Amino acid sequence: MSNDxxxxxxxxxxxxxxxxxxxxxxxxxNWLYARHYGGKFILRIEDTDQERSTEESTRAxxxxxxxxxxxxxxxxxxxxxRIEKYKEAVRRLLxxxxxxxxxxxxxxxxxxxxxxxxxxxxxxxxGTCREKNLEWKPGSVVRFRTPQIGMTTVNDLIKGIxxxxxxxxxxxxxxxxxxxPTYNFAVVVDxxxxxxxxxxxxxxxxxxxxxxxxxxxxxxxxxxxxxxVPMILGSDKARLSKRHGATSVMAYREMGYLPEALVNYLVRxxxxxxxxxxxxxxxxxxxxxxxxxxxxxxxxxxEKLLWLNQHYIKEGDTDRLADLLCPFLKDLDxxxxxxxxxxxxxGDLKTRSKTLVEMAESGAFYFRDSVEYDPKSAEQFLDxxxxxxLNAILEELPALSDYTKEGVENMLRTxxxxxxxxxxxxxxxxxxxxxxxxxxxGIDQVMITLGKEKVIARIKSALEFSKAE
RNA sequence: GGUCCCAUCGUCUAGCGGUUAGGACAUCGGCCUCUCACGCCGAGAACCUGGGUUCAAAUCCCGGUGGGAUCACCA
Numbered sequence: 001m002s003n004d005x006x007x008x009x010x011x012x013x014x015x016x017x018x019x020x021x022x023x024x025x026x027x028x029x030n031w032l033y034a035r036h037y038g039g040k041f042i043l044r045i046e047d048t049d050q051e052r053s054t055e056e057s058t059r060a061x062x063x064x065x066x067x068x069x070x071x072x073x074x075x076x077x078x079x080x081x082r083i084e085k086y087k088e089a090v091r092r093l094l095x096x097x098x099x100x101x102x103x104x105x106x107x108x109x110x111x112x113x114x115x116x117x118x119x120x121x122x123x124x125x126x127g128t129c130r131e132k133n134l135e136w137k138p139g140s141v142v143r144f145r146t147p148q149i150g151m152t153t154v155n156d157l158i159k160g161i162x163x164x165x166x167x168x169x170x171x172x173x174x175x176x177x178x179x180x181p182t183y184n185f186a187v188v189v190d191x192x193x194x195x196x197x198x199x200x201x202x203x204x205x206x207x208x209x210x211x212x213x214x215x216x217x218x219x220x221x222x223x224x225x226x227x228x229v230p231m232i233l234g235s236d237k238a239r240l241s242k243r244h245g246a247t248s249v250m251a252y253r254e255m256g257y258l259p260e261a262l263v264n265y266l267v268r269x270x271x272x273x274x275x276x277x278x279x280x281x282x283x284x285x286x287x288x289x290x291x292x293x294x295x296x297x298x299x300x301x302x303e304k305l306l307w308l309n310q311h312y313i314k315e316g317d318t319d320r321l322a323d324l325l326c327p328f329l330k331d332l333d334x335x336x337x338x339x340x341x342x343x344x345x346x347g348d349l350k351t352r353s354k355t356l357v358e359m360a361e362s363g364a365f366y367f368r369d370s371v372e373y374d375p376k377s378a379e380q381f382l383d384x385x386x387x388x389x390l391n392a393i394l395e396e397l398p399a400l401s402d403y404t405k406e407g408v409e410n411m412l413r414t415x416x417x418x419x420x421x422x423x424x425x426x427x428x429x430x431x432x433x434x435x436x437x438x439x440x441x442g443i444d445q446v447m448i449t450l451g452k453e454k455v456i457a458r459i460k461s462a463l464e465f466s467k468a469e
Numbered sequence: 470g471g472u473c474c475c476a477u478c479g480u481c482u483a484g485c486g487g488u489u490a491g492g493a494c495a496u497c498g499g500c501c502u503c504u505c506a507c508g509c510c511g512a513g514a515a516c517c518u519g520g521g522u523u524c525a526a527a528u529c530c531c532g533g534u535g536g537g538a539u540c541a542c543c544a
Contacts, residue, residue, distance in 0.1 A: 159473095172541095175542085182541090206538070235480085274483065295475065
Protein backbone atom coordinates (compact mmCIF):
# COMPACT_ATOMS: atom_id res chain seq x y z
CA MET A 1 0.00 0.00 0.00
CA SER A 2 2.79 2.37 0.84
CA ASN A 3 3.97 1.86 -2.69
CA ASP A 4 0.70 3.33 -3.91
CA UNK A 5 1.53 6.55 -2.16
CA UNK A 6 4.77 6.95 -4.04
CA UNK A 7 4.76 10.08 -6.12
CA UNK A 8 5.56 9.57 -9.74
CA UNK A 9 6.34 12.47 -12.03
CA UNK A 10 7.53 12.59 -15.58
CA UNK A 11 9.11 14.80 -18.17
CA UNK A 12 7.80 14.16 -21.66
CA UNK A 13 9.53 16.24 -24.30
CA UNK A 14 8.98 15.82 -28.00
CA UNK A 15 12.26 15.29 -29.83
CA UNK A 16 11.77 18.04 -32.36
CA UNK A 17 14.66 20.23 -31.24
CA UNK A 18 17.11 20.88 -28.46
CA UNK A 19 16.12 21.08 -24.79
CA UNK A 20 15.23 24.68 -24.16
CA UNK A 21 15.16 26.76 -21.03
CA UNK A 22 11.44 26.34 -20.45
CA UNK A 23 11.51 22.59 -20.89
CA UNK A 24 14.50 22.36 -18.60
CA UNK A 25 12.66 24.16 -15.85
CA UNK A 26 9.65 21.90 -16.25
CA UNK A 27 11.94 18.89 -16.06
CA UNK A 28 13.65 20.36 -13.03
CA UNK A 29 10.39 20.93 -11.16
CA ASN A 30 9.30 17.37 -11.89
CA TRP A 31 12.66 16.04 -10.83
CA LEU A 32 12.70 18.06 -7.62
CA TYR A 33 9.17 17.04 -6.74
CA ALA A 34 10.00 13.37 -7.14
CA ARG A 35 13.26 13.70 -5.25
CA HIS A 36 11.64 15.67 -2.46
CA TYR A 37 9.11 12.94 -1.82
CA GLY A 38 11.40 10.05 -2.57
CA GLY A 39 9.29 9.23 -5.60
CA LYS A 40 10.16 8.35 -9.16
CA PHE A 41 11.01 10.60 -12.06
CA ILE A 42 10.24 9.14 -15.46
CA LEU A 43 11.46 10.25 -18.86
CA ARG A 44 9.26 9.72 -21.87
CA ILE A 45 9.99 10.76 -25.41
CA GLU A 46 6.87 11.89 -27.25
CA ASP A 47 7.83 10.98 -30.76
CA THR A 48 4.48 10.29 -32.34
CA ASP A 49 5.06 13.05 -34.84
CA GLN A 50 6.92 11.04 -37.43
CA GLU A 51 7.58 14.12 -39.52
CA ARG A 52 9.40 16.19 -36.97
CA SER A 53 10.94 13.80 -34.48
CA THR A 54 14.65 13.12 -34.86
CA GLU A 55 17.23 11.01 -33.12
CA GLU A 56 19.60 13.94 -32.88
CA SER A 57 17.02 15.82 -30.87
CA THR A 58 16.55 12.85 -28.60
CA ARG A 59 20.26 12.68 -27.94
CA ALA A 60 20.46 16.41 -27.42
CA UNK A 61 17.75 16.19 -24.79
CA UNK A 62 19.54 13.37 -22.97
CA UNK A 63 22.80 15.31 -23.06
CA UNK A 64 21.25 18.45 -21.68
CA UNK A 65 19.43 16.65 -18.89
CA UNK A 66 22.56 14.77 -17.97
CA UNK A 67 24.55 17.97 -17.91
CA UNK A 68 21.99 19.55 -15.59
CA UNK A 69 22.08 16.47 -13.38
CA UNK A 70 18.43 15.56 -13.93
CA UNK A 71 18.73 11.81 -13.79
CA UNK A 72 15.65 9.71 -14.44
CA UNK A 73 14.55 6.54 -12.67
CA UNK A 74 12.56 4.96 -15.47
CA UNK A 75 12.70 5.21 -19.21
CA UNK A 76 13.31 6.68 -21.55
CA UNK A 77 10.06 5.35 -22.88
CA UNK A 78 9.31 6.02 -26.53
CA UNK A 79 5.76 6.57 -27.59
CA UNK A 80 6.47 5.32 -31.09
CA UNK A 81 7.18 1.93 -29.54
CA ARG A 82 3.86 1.86 -27.74
CA ILE A 83 1.49 2.08 -30.69
CA GLU A 84 -0.30 -1.10 -29.69
CA LYS A 85 -1.23 0.40 -26.33
CA TYR A 86 -2.91 3.34 -27.98
CA LYS A 87 -4.66 1.18 -30.54
CA GLU A 88 -6.00 -0.98 -27.77
CA ALA A 89 -7.27 2.07 -25.89
CA VAL A 90 -8.91 3.39 -29.06
CA ARG A 91 -10.57 0.01 -29.51
CA ARG A 92 -12.02 0.24 -26.01
CA LEU A 93 -13.40 3.69 -26.70
CA LEU A 94 -14.88 2.57 -30.00
CA UNK A 95 -16.46 -0.52 -28.46
CA UNK A 96 -18.00 1.53 -25.70
CA UNK A 97 -19.42 4.01 -28.19
CA UNK A 98 -17.25 6.74 -26.73
CA UNK A 99 -15.44 7.33 -29.98
CA UNK A 100 -16.36 7.25 -33.65
CA UNK A 101 -14.69 7.21 -37.02
CA UNK A 102 -14.67 10.31 -39.12
CA UNK A 103 -13.85 10.59 -42.78
CA UNK A 104 -13.96 14.33 -43.16
CA UNK A 105 -10.96 15.44 -45.20
CA UNK A 106 -8.45 17.83 -43.71
CA UNK A 107 -9.26 20.22 -46.51
CA UNK A 108 -12.96 20.22 -45.75
CA UNK A 109 -12.24 20.71 -42.08
CA UNK A 110 -9.89 23.54 -42.79
CA UNK A 111 -12.54 25.14 -44.97
CA UNK A 112 -15.12 25.01 -42.20
CA UNK A 113 -12.62 26.29 -39.69
CA UNK A 114 -11.85 29.31 -41.79
CA UNK A 115 -15.48 30.02 -42.38
CA UNK A 116 -16.31 29.79 -38.69
CA UNK A 117 -13.48 32.12 -37.82
CA UNK A 118 -14.56 34.57 -40.51
CA UNK A 119 -18.09 34.57 -39.12
CA UNK A 120 -16.77 35.08 -35.62
CA UNK A 121 -17.78 31.64 -34.44
CA UNK A 122 -15.66 29.16 -32.53
CA UNK A 123 -13.82 26.91 -34.99
CA UNK A 124 -15.12 23.70 -33.54
CA UNK A 125 -15.67 20.30 -35.16
CA UNK A 126 -19.32 20.28 -36.23
CA GLY A 127 -20.03 16.64 -35.55
CA THR A 128 -20.55 15.70 -39.18
CA CYS A 129 -19.62 12.06 -38.67
CA ARG A 130 -20.67 11.74 -35.06
CA GLU A 131 -23.73 9.63 -35.71
CA LYS A 132 -22.75 8.06 -39.02
CA ASN A 133 -21.31 4.96 -37.41
CA LEU A 134 -18.62 4.75 -40.08
CA GLU A 135 -16.35 1.73 -40.63
CA TRP A 136 -12.62 2.10 -41.01
CA LYS A 137 -11.42 3.17 -44.40
CA PRO A 138 -8.18 4.71 -45.65
CA GLY A 139 -7.81 8.28 -44.55
CA SER A 140 -10.33 8.08 -41.74
CA VAL A 141 -9.55 9.06 -38.18
CA VAL A 142 -11.03 8.25 -34.79
CA ARG A 143 -12.58 11.01 -32.75
CA PHE A 144 -13.47 11.05 -29.08
CA ARG A 145 -17.15 11.62 -28.46
CA THR A 146 -16.74 14.53 -26.08
CA PRO A 147 -19.64 15.06 -23.70
CA GLN A 148 -21.39 18.26 -24.72
CA ILE A 149 -23.13 18.97 -21.46
CA GLY A 150 -21.82 19.57 -17.98
CA MET A 151 -18.57 20.96 -16.74
CA THR A 152 -15.12 19.64 -16.16
CA THR A 153 -13.09 21.09 -13.36
CA VAL A 154 -9.38 20.90 -12.81
CA ASN A 155 -8.09 21.18 -9.27
CA ASP A 156 -4.71 22.52 -10.16
CA LEU A 157 -2.01 22.37 -7.49
CA ILE A 158 -0.66 25.74 -8.57
CA LYS A 159 -3.57 27.60 -10.13
CA GLY A 160 -6.41 26.34 -7.99
CA ILE A 161 -9.84 25.24 -9.15
CA UNK A 162 -10.56 25.91 -12.81
CA UNK A 163 -13.80 25.01 -14.54
CA UNK A 164 -14.58 24.53 -18.20
CA UNK A 165 -17.91 24.12 -19.92
CA UNK A 166 -17.80 20.86 -21.84
CA UNK A 167 -19.57 22.49 -24.75
CA UNK A 168 -16.39 24.47 -25.33
CA UNK A 169 -14.66 21.22 -26.16
CA UNK A 170 -14.99 19.46 -29.46
CA UNK A 171 -14.60 15.88 -30.62
CA UNK A 172 -10.85 15.73 -30.76
CA UNK A 173 -9.05 13.25 -32.93
CA UNK A 174 -7.46 10.47 -30.90
CA UNK A 175 -6.12 8.36 -33.74
CA UNK A 176 -4.79 9.89 -36.91
CA UNK A 177 -5.21 8.46 -40.36
CA UNK A 178 -1.64 7.12 -40.14
CA UNK A 179 -2.66 5.03 -37.15
CA UNK A 180 -0.66 7.12 -34.71
CA PRO A 181 -2.31 8.63 -31.66
CA THR A 182 -2.54 12.36 -31.20
CA TYR A 183 -0.84 14.08 -28.29
CA ASN A 184 -3.84 14.51 -26.03
CA PHE A 185 -4.66 10.86 -26.30
CA ALA A 186 -1.19 9.35 -26.05
CA VAL A 187 -0.33 11.49 -23.08
CA VAL A 188 -3.37 10.26 -21.19
CA VAL A 189 -2.80 6.59 -21.97
CA ASP A 190 0.88 6.85 -21.07
CA UNK A 191 0.51 8.88 -17.91
CA UNK A 192 -2.16 6.48 -16.73
CA UNK A 193 -0.31 3.31 -17.61
CA UNK A 194 2.96 4.59 -16.24
CA UNK A 195 1.25 5.39 -12.98
CA UNK A 196 2.05 9.08 -13.09
CA UNK A 197 0.52 10.66 -10.00
CA UNK A 198 1.49 14.27 -10.60
CA UNK A 199 1.53 15.90 -13.99
CA UNK A 200 3.70 18.99 -13.70
CA UNK A 201 3.92 20.89 -16.98
CA UNK A 202 3.81 24.31 -18.60
CA UNK A 203 0.55 26.18 -18.30
CA UNK A 204 0.27 26.26 -22.06
CA UNK A 205 -1.27 22.84 -21.44
CA UNK A 206 -3.94 24.14 -19.12
CA UNK A 207 -6.55 24.30 -21.86
CA UNK A 208 -5.81 20.70 -22.80
CA UNK A 209 -6.45 19.47 -19.32
CA UNK A 210 -10.27 19.22 -19.35
CA UNK A 211 -10.29 17.11 -22.50
CA UNK A 212 -7.61 14.93 -21.02
CA UNK A 213 -9.60 14.49 -17.84
CA UNK A 214 -12.59 13.46 -19.95
CA UNK A 215 -10.38 10.88 -21.66
CA UNK A 216 -9.10 9.53 -18.34
CA UNK A 217 -12.69 9.08 -17.24
CA UNK A 218 -13.83 7.52 -20.50
CA UNK A 219 -10.97 5.05 -20.32
CA UNK A 220 -11.67 4.25 -16.68
CA UNK A 221 -8.34 5.56 -15.47
CA UNK A 222 -7.68 7.37 -12.24
CA UNK A 223 -7.14 11.08 -12.89
CA UNK A 224 -3.73 12.31 -11.73
CA UNK A 225 -3.06 15.60 -9.96
CA UNK A 226 -2.14 18.49 -12.21
CA UNK A 227 0.23 21.37 -11.60
CA UNK A 228 0.61 23.96 -14.33
CA VAL A 229 3.69 26.09 -14.03
CA PRO A 230 3.71 29.55 -15.59
CA MET A 231 5.54 30.29 -18.81
CA ILE A 232 8.93 31.89 -19.15
CA LEU A 233 8.83 35.12 -21.13
CA GLY A 234 11.39 37.17 -23.00
CA SER A 235 12.23 40.74 -22.09
CA ASP A 236 9.30 41.97 -24.20
CA LYS A 237 6.93 39.74 -22.22
CA ALA A 238 6.35 37.53 -25.21
CA ARG A 239 6.95 33.84 -24.93
CA LEU A 240 10.68 33.13 -24.75
CA SER A 241 12.15 32.39 -28.16
CA LYS A 242 15.43 32.46 -30.04
CA ARG A 243 15.14 36.12 -30.79
CA HIS A 244 15.51 36.80 -27.07
CA GLY A 245 18.95 35.20 -27.13
CA ALA A 246 20.11 31.71 -26.33
CA THR A 247 17.27 29.38 -25.35
CA SER A 248 19.06 26.08 -25.66
CA VAL A 249 20.37 24.59 -22.44
CA MET A 250 23.50 23.36 -24.14
CA ALA A 251 24.21 26.79 -25.57
CA TYR A 252 24.76 27.90 -22.00
CA ARG A 253 27.32 25.21 -21.45
CA GLU A 254 29.12 26.40 -24.55
CA MET A 255 29.01 29.95 -23.29
CA GLY A 256 30.82 28.85 -20.16
CA TYR A 257 27.98 28.51 -17.70
CA LEU A 258 28.02 26.03 -14.85
CA PRO A 259 25.04 23.66 -14.63
CA GLU A 260 24.44 24.52 -10.99
CA ALA A 261 24.11 28.18 -11.94
CA LEU A 262 21.49 27.40 -14.56
CA VAL A 263 19.63 25.08 -12.20
CA ASN A 264 19.69 27.67 -9.44
CA TYR A 265 18.51 30.38 -11.82
CA LEU A 266 15.75 28.29 -13.34
CA VAL A 267 14.35 27.10 -10.06
CA ARG A 268 14.04 30.65 -8.78
CA UNK A 269 12.08 31.59 -11.85
CA UNK A 270 8.64 30.98 -10.43
CA UNK A 271 9.61 29.33 -7.18
CA UNK A 272 10.94 30.87 -4.01
CA UNK A 273 11.92 30.00 -0.48
CA UNK A 274 11.69 33.17 1.56
CA UNK A 275 14.54 35.48 0.71
CA UNK A 276 17.05 32.80 -0.17
CA UNK A 277 18.73 33.13 -3.55
CA UNK A 278 21.50 30.56 -3.50
CA UNK A 279 20.57 26.91 -3.16
CA UNK A 280 22.61 23.75 -3.16
CA UNK A 281 20.99 20.77 -4.82
CA UNK A 282 20.35 19.23 -1.41
CA UNK A 283 18.58 22.35 -0.26
CA UNK A 284 16.46 22.44 -3.37
CA UNK A 285 15.36 18.87 -2.83
CA UNK A 286 14.66 19.56 0.81
CA UNK A 287 12.76 22.83 0.31
CA UNK A 288 10.97 22.35 -2.99
CA UNK A 289 7.21 22.39 -2.96
CA UNK A 290 4.51 23.15 -5.48
CA UNK A 291 2.76 25.39 -2.95
CA UNK A 292 5.49 27.96 -3.30
CA UNK A 293 5.48 27.99 -7.07
CA UNK A 294 4.06 31.31 -8.25
CA UNK A 295 1.13 31.66 -10.62
CA UNK A 296 2.38 34.38 -12.91
CA UNK A 297 4.70 34.22 -15.88
CA UNK A 298 8.32 35.24 -15.38
CA UNK A 299 10.67 37.20 -17.61
CA UNK A 300 13.96 35.48 -18.29
CA UNK A 301 16.74 37.72 -17.02
CA UNK A 302 20.16 36.82 -18.40
CA GLU A 303 21.86 39.30 -16.07
CA LYS A 304 20.81 37.45 -12.99
CA LEU A 305 21.84 34.14 -14.47
CA LEU A 306 25.22 35.67 -15.17
CA TRP A 307 25.48 36.81 -11.58
CA LEU A 308 24.72 33.31 -10.34
CA ASN A 309 27.27 31.87 -12.69
CA GLN A 310 29.85 34.29 -11.40
CA HIS A 311 28.90 33.29 -7.89
CA TYR A 312 29.35 29.60 -8.55
CA ILE A 313 32.67 30.19 -10.29
CA LYS A 314 33.85 32.26 -7.37
CA GLU A 315 32.79 29.66 -4.84
CA GLY A 316 33.52 26.59 -6.95
CA ASP A 317 36.11 23.93 -6.35
CA THR A 318 39.33 24.93 -8.09
CA ASP A 319 40.25 21.46 -9.32
CA ARG A 320 36.85 20.95 -10.86
CA LEU A 321 36.87 24.37 -12.46
CA ALA A 322 40.29 23.65 -13.89
CA ASP A 323 38.92 20.53 -15.55
CA LEU A 324 35.97 22.46 -16.89
CA LEU A 325 38.16 25.28 -18.13
CA CYS A 326 40.49 23.17 -20.25
CA PRO A 327 38.15 22.72 -23.23
CA PHE A 328 37.65 26.46 -23.36
CA LEU A 329 41.39 27.06 -23.35
CA LYS A 330 41.78 24.60 -26.17
CA ASP A 331 39.09 26.43 -28.12
CA LEU A 332 41.47 29.36 -28.01
CA ASP A 333 44.22 27.19 -29.54
CA UNK A 334 46.22 27.31 -26.34
CA UNK A 335 48.60 24.50 -25.50
CA UNK A 336 47.52 23.20 -22.15
CA UNK A 337 50.01 20.69 -20.82
CA UNK A 338 50.58 21.81 -17.27
CA UNK A 339 47.56 20.93 -15.16
CA UNK A 340 49.01 22.62 -12.11
CA UNK A 341 49.29 25.84 -14.06
CA UNK A 342 45.62 25.63 -15.02
CA UNK A 343 44.66 25.28 -11.39
CA UNK A 344 46.70 28.29 -10.43
CA UNK A 345 45.18 30.27 -13.26
CA UNK A 346 41.72 29.35 -12.03
CA GLY A 347 42.78 30.50 -8.59
CA ASP A 348 43.88 33.84 -10.01
CA LEU A 349 40.72 34.36 -12.06
CA LYS A 350 37.94 32.88 -9.95
CA THR A 351 36.85 36.18 -8.51
CA ARG A 352 36.96 38.01 -11.80
CA SER A 353 35.20 35.77 -14.30
CA LYS A 354 31.51 35.62 -15.03
CA THR A 355 31.83 32.67 -17.39
CA LEU A 356 34.40 30.02 -18.26
CA VAL A 357 34.71 31.60 -21.68
CA GLU A 358 35.65 34.87 -20.07
CA MET A 359 38.05 33.09 -17.74
CA ALA A 360 39.77 31.39 -20.66
CA GLU A 361 40.07 34.64 -22.56
CA SER A 362 41.43 36.68 -19.70
CA GLY A 363 43.75 33.85 -18.70
CA ALA A 364 45.08 33.14 -22.18
CA PHE A 365 48.24 35.15 -21.56
CA TYR A 366 49.44 32.64 -18.99
CA PHE A 367 49.67 29.99 -21.67
CA ARG A 368 51.08 31.84 -24.62
CA ASP A 369 54.73 31.55 -25.54
CA SER A 370 54.97 35.22 -26.32
CA VAL A 371 52.86 38.03 -25.02
CA GLU A 372 50.51 39.78 -27.41
CA TYR A 373 50.67 43.42 -26.45
CA ASP A 374 47.56 45.48 -26.69
CA PRO A 375 48.81 48.40 -28.84
CA LYS A 376 47.28 51.14 -26.70
CA SER A 377 48.54 49.60 -23.48
CA ALA A 378 52.03 49.14 -24.87
CA GLU A 379 52.14 52.67 -26.12
CA GLN A 380 51.07 54.03 -22.78
CA PHE A 381 53.24 52.00 -20.45
CA LEU A 382 56.17 50.58 -22.40
CA ASP A 383 57.60 54.03 -22.82
CA UNK A 384 60.90 55.45 -21.61
CA UNK A 385 59.66 55.60 -18.03
CA UNK A 386 58.27 52.11 -18.18
CA UNK A 387 61.48 50.71 -19.62
CA UNK A 388 63.44 52.24 -16.79
CA UNK A 389 61.21 50.50 -14.26
CA LEU A 390 61.46 47.23 -16.09
CA ASN A 391 65.23 47.48 -16.13
CA ALA A 392 65.20 48.13 -12.42
CA ILE A 393 63.05 45.08 -11.85
CA LEU A 394 65.30 43.03 -14.07
CA GLU A 395 68.25 43.97 -11.92
CA GLU A 396 66.63 42.90 -8.67
CA LEU A 397 64.59 39.91 -9.70
CA PRO A 398 67.18 37.23 -10.46
CA ALA A 399 68.68 37.60 -7.02
CA LEU A 400 65.34 37.69 -5.20
CA SER A 401 65.32 34.70 -2.91
CA ASP A 402 61.92 35.37 -1.35
CA TYR A 403 59.89 34.78 -4.50
CA THR A 404 56.49 34.95 -2.80
CA LYS A 405 53.59 37.36 -3.05
CA GLU A 406 55.01 39.32 -0.14
CA GLY A 407 58.56 39.18 -1.36
CA VAL A 408 57.69 40.27 -4.85
CA GLU A 409 55.51 43.09 -3.66
CA ASN A 410 58.21 44.33 -1.27
CA MET A 411 60.65 44.34 -4.13
CA LEU A 412 58.31 46.36 -6.30
CA ARG A 413 57.59 48.82 -3.53
CA THR A 414 61.27 49.31 -2.88
CA UNK A 415 61.92 49.96 -6.54
CA UNK A 416 59.11 52.47 -6.66
CA UNK A 417 60.47 54.28 -3.63
CA UNK A 418 64.00 54.42 -4.98
CA UNK A 419 62.78 55.82 -8.23
CA UNK A 420 60.32 58.13 -6.43
CA UNK A 421 57.43 56.71 -8.38
CA UNK A 422 53.96 55.66 -7.34
CA UNK A 423 53.67 51.92 -7.06
CA UNK A 424 51.19 51.83 -9.92
CA UNK A 425 53.70 53.49 -12.19
CA UNK A 426 56.01 50.57 -11.69
CA UNK A 427 53.32 47.96 -11.79
CA UNK A 428 51.41 48.96 -14.90
CA UNK A 429 54.42 48.65 -17.23
CA UNK A 430 55.10 45.29 -15.64
CA UNK A 431 51.50 44.26 -16.07
CA UNK A 432 51.58 45.10 -19.76
CA UNK A 433 54.89 43.26 -20.00
CA UNK A 434 53.57 40.08 -18.43
CA UNK A 435 49.98 40.03 -19.66
CA UNK A 436 49.86 42.35 -22.66
CA UNK A 437 47.02 44.28 -21.07
CA UNK A 438 46.38 46.87 -18.39
CA UNK A 439 43.86 44.62 -16.69
CA UNK A 440 44.81 41.42 -14.91
CA UNK A 441 44.82 39.71 -11.54
CA GLY A 442 47.08 41.21 -8.86
CA ILE A 443 50.58 41.58 -10.28
CA ASP A 444 52.15 39.64 -7.41
CA GLN A 445 49.75 36.80 -8.06
CA VAL A 446 50.48 36.85 -11.76
CA MET A 447 54.21 36.68 -11.06
CA ILE A 448 53.83 33.73 -8.72
CA THR A 449 51.61 31.83 -11.14
CA LEU A 450 53.88 32.55 -14.07
CA GLY A 451 57.07 31.71 -12.18
CA LYS A 452 60.29 33.64 -11.97
CA GLU A 453 61.80 32.34 -15.21
CA LYS A 454 58.88 33.29 -17.39
CA VAL A 455 58.63 36.67 -15.71
CA ILE A 456 62.28 37.41 -16.44
CA ALA A 457 61.91 36.18 -20.01
CA ARG A 458 58.85 38.34 -20.58
CA ILE A 459 60.56 41.42 -19.19
CA LYS A 460 63.44 40.85 -21.57
CA SER A 461 61.04 40.40 -24.47
CA ALA A 462 59.20 43.57 -23.56
CA LEU A 463 62.43 45.56 -23.41
CA GLU A 464 63.36 44.14 -26.78
CA PHE A 465 59.93 44.90 -28.18
CA SER A 466 59.79 48.47 -26.91
CA LYS A 467 63.31 49.21 -28.13
CA ALA A 468 62.25 48.19 -31.60
CA GLU A 469 59.25 50.46 -31.46
C1' G B 470 -13.00 36.63 -31.69
C1' G B 471 -14.35 32.31 -27.85
C1' U B 472 -12.28 29.96 -23.62
C1' C B 473 -8.66 29.85 -19.80
C1' C B 474 -4.69 31.96 -16.88
C1' C B 475 -2.08 36.08 -14.74
C1' A B 476 -1.10 41.25 -12.36
C1' U B 477 4.21 44.04 -5.77
C1' C B 478 10.58 48.17 -7.65
C1' G B 479 13.31 47.88 -14.82
C1' U B 480 13.68 42.16 -13.68
C1' C B 481 13.10 37.66 -10.21
C1' U B 482 10.43 37.65 -5.83
C1' A B 483 8.84 37.91 0.00
C1' G B 484 4.14 39.24 1.88
C1' C B 485 -0.87 34.84 3.06
C1' G B 486 -6.10 41.74 7.05
C1' G B 487 -2.72 45.83 10.97
C1' U B 488 4.94 45.95 7.98
C1' U B 489 8.81 52.61 7.84
C1' A B 490 5.99 47.01 1.85
C1' G B 491 11.52 42.98 2.85
C1' G B 492 15.45 40.45 -0.17
C1' A B 493 18.13 39.57 -4.82
C1' C B 494 19.86 41.01 -9.95
C1' A B 495 20.64 45.45 -12.56
C1' U B 496 21.61 50.88 -11.95
C1' C B 497 24.01 54.97 -9.23
C1' G B 498 27.30 56.77 -5.17
C1' G B 499 31.30 55.62 -1.47
C1' C B 500 35.15 52.51 0.93
C1' C B 501 39.12 48.98 -0.10
C1' U B 502 43.15 49.03 -3.84
C1' C B 503 49.01 47.94 -8.15
C1' U B 504 44.81 47.66 -12.89
C1' C B 505 40.25 44.94 -13.20
C1' A B 506 37.45 42.31 -10.16
C1' C B 507 35.91 40.36 -5.33
C1' G B 508 34.29 42.23 -0.72
C1' C B 509 31.98 45.95 2.39
C1' C B 510 28.73 50.39 3.14
C1' G B 511 24.87 53.40 1.12
C1' A B 512 21.02 55.53 -2.49
C1' G B 513 17.07 55.76 -5.91
C1' A B 514 13.20 52.35 -7.45
C1' A B 515 6.95 48.75 -6.77
C1' C B 516 1.53 47.15 -4.52
C1' C B 517 -2.38 48.30 -12.73
C1' U B 518 -7.34 50.83 -12.04
C1' G B 519 -12.41 51.52 -10.05
C1' G B 520 -15.87 49.76 -6.78
C1' G B 521 -17.18 46.94 -2.58
C1' U B 522 -16.40 43.76 2.41
C1' U B 523 -13.93 45.37 7.05
C1' C B 524 -12.43 49.42 12.62
C1' A B 525 -8.34 48.16 9.12
C1' A B 526 -6.90 45.74 2.30
C1' A B 527 -0.81 44.82 -1.41
C1' U B 528 -3.52 40.85 0.98
C1' C B 529 -10.73 38.93 0.50
C1' C B 530 -14.97 39.76 -3.48
C1' C B 531 -16.74 42.05 -8.21
C1' G B 532 -15.96 45.12 -12.69
C1' G B 533 -12.42 47.38 -15.93
C1' U B 534 -7.65 47.68 -18.18
C1' G B 535 -3.30 45.34 -19.53
C1' G B 536 -0.34 40.98 -20.57
C1' G B 537 -0.08 35.77 -21.63
C1' A B 538 -1.86 30.89 -23.24
C1' U B 539 -4.94 28.11 -26.25
C1' C B 540 -8.58 27.03 -30.00
C1' A B 541 -4.42 21.26 -35.74
C1' C B 542 -4.63 14.34 -38.37
C1' C B 543 2.07 19.58 -33.53
C1' A B 544 3.40 18.45 -28.87
